[in-house]
Amino acid sequence: MEQTKRTDVNTLGEFGLIEHLTSQFDAKHATTLKGVGDDAAIIDIGNNQIMAISTDSLVEGIHFDLAYMPLKHLGYKSVVVNLSDIFAMNCVPKQITISIAISNRFSVEALDEFYEGIKKACDFYNIDLIGGDTTSSNKGFFINISAIGFGQKDKVAYRNGAKKGDLICASGDFGGAYLGLQILEREKQLYLSDSNIKPDLEEQTYLIGRQLKPEARKDIIEQLDQVNLVPTSMIDVSDGLASELFHICKESSVGAFIEEKAINIQIEAQMMALKFKLDPVTCALSGGEDYELLFTIAPSDIEKIKLFPDVAIIGEVVDKKDGIKLHTTGGNIHPIRAQGWVHFEP
Numbered sequence: 457m458e459q460t461k462r463t464d465v466n467t468l469g470e471f472g473l474i475e476h477l478t479s480q481f482d483a484k485h486a487t488t489l490k491g492v493g494d495d496a497a498i499i500d501i502g503n504n505q506i507m508a509i510s511t512d513s514l515v516e517g518i519h520f521d522l523a524y525m526p527l528k529h530l531g532y533k534s535v536v537v538n539l540s541d542i543f544a545m546n547c548v549p550k551q552i553t554i555s556i557a558i559s560n561r562f563s564v565e566a567l568d569e570f571y572e573g574i575k576k577a578c579d580f581y582n583i584d585l586i587g588g589d590t591t592s593s594n595k596g597f598f599i600n601i602s603a604i605g606f607g608q609k610d611k612v613a614y615r616n617g618a619k620k621g622d623l624i625c626a627s628g629d630f631g632g633a634y635l636g637l638q639i640l641e642r643e644k645q646l647y648l649s650d651s652n653i654k655p656d657l658e659e660q661t662y663l664i665g666r667q668l669k670p671e672a673r674k675d676i677i678e679q680l681d682q683v684n685l686v687p688t689s690m691i692d693v694s695d696g697l698a699s700e701l702f703h704i705c706k707e708s709s710v711g712a713f714i715e716e717k718a719i720n721i722q723i724e725a726q727m728m729a730l731k732f733k734l735d736p737v738t739c740a741l742s743g744g745e746d747y748e749l750l751f752t753i754a755p756s757d758i759e760k761i762k763l764f765p766d767v768a769i770i771g772e773v774v775d776k777k778d779g780i781k782l783h784t785t786g787g788n789i790h791p792i793r794a795q796g797w798v799h800f801e802p
């Protein structure tokens with residue numbers, strides 16, 4: 457009997473798999489300005505206006521754990537992670553659709569709570585909920601949200617526009633959401649071993665908040681508009697600073713030189729990393745779920761970026777042949793790996 461070929465999806469990795477599945481789809485319409493390969497697709501709607509569309513799924517047990525994720529927060533976060541992809545194109549999100557698959561484990565009251573979070577995010581970010589789909593699942597909760605945004609054709613920030621000499625900028629701080637997750641996981645394990653143990657979350661509101669209630673950087677997009685600054689490239693940080701840096705460098709065919717001391721890591725994150733015996737910089741580079749914006753600007757825009765209260769210049773775009781490197785506080789230069797960087801002195 458002839459053996460059919462079976463390739464494990466893990467052999468390609470997430471991004472390899474997406475490339476494999478989509479490489480044979482070319483754009484048939486001139487209005488498709490950007491298809492697969494950025495934070496959102498970009499559609500030309502005429503008069504220098506574009507529409508940005510992105511979609512993201514959240515799966516119980518993979519992206520969230522209802523043991524410590526309150527449903528209201530889950531609703532809020534599900535919206536935020538989608539809006540973040542629209543902001544990452546330098547666009548303004550206006551509408552979302554939401555589809556859910558639920559098992560009979562969920563009550564109307566539980567879903568009300570989830571939608572309370574959705575409503576809160578829609579109100580805060582000025583978004584209309586315009587549709588979706590409701591279906592059942594055997595077990596587990598599945599959420600898919602699509603977001604629609606608008607922007608100007610000549611102001612869209614793709615992943616592929618970074619040029620040698622550009623400054624690499626990052627909003628906010630890194631590693632917090634990952635460390636918040638470590639605390640929640642630790643407390644869950646303790647609770648499972650002894651349900652009399654009360655969770656010890658009191659002093660870690662910042663880190664836990666970064667994990668349970670992230671915000672998308674709407675303010676940065678507004679500030680960019682105010683000073684009339686268009687990033688040469690931009691991406692949102694969902695998978696970790698290192699991974700997003702690799703996407704920008706790959707799409708733009710450039711390298712990057714990052715200053716370790718310029719990466720903003722809050723003191724709470726630094727202390728907690730040490731408590732978990734983790735390297736704070738590795739947490740910042742590989743942690744993920746910070747939902748900050750990583751972008752590049754022309755060097756001539758340096759004075760403008762200095763006006764931003766919560767943006768740091770963390771490095772410079774270099775030649776592709778010079779790779780993606782980190783200049784450590786100790787004065788060493790190490791290559792950054794896609795999955796982040798581990799403090800390892802040979």
Ligand code: ADP
Nearest residue numbers: 474477478491492493494495496497512541694
């Ligand atoms: P992000 O992390 O910004 O949400 P992803 O890594 O999920 O982006 O996706 C990268 C790109 O690949 C996007 O353009 C997305 O629309 C596209 N993509 C992801 N999965 C698929 C798929 N199964 N089929 C077609 N396109 C996909």
Ligand code: MG
Nearest residue numbers: 495541692694
């Ligand atoms: Mg993204």
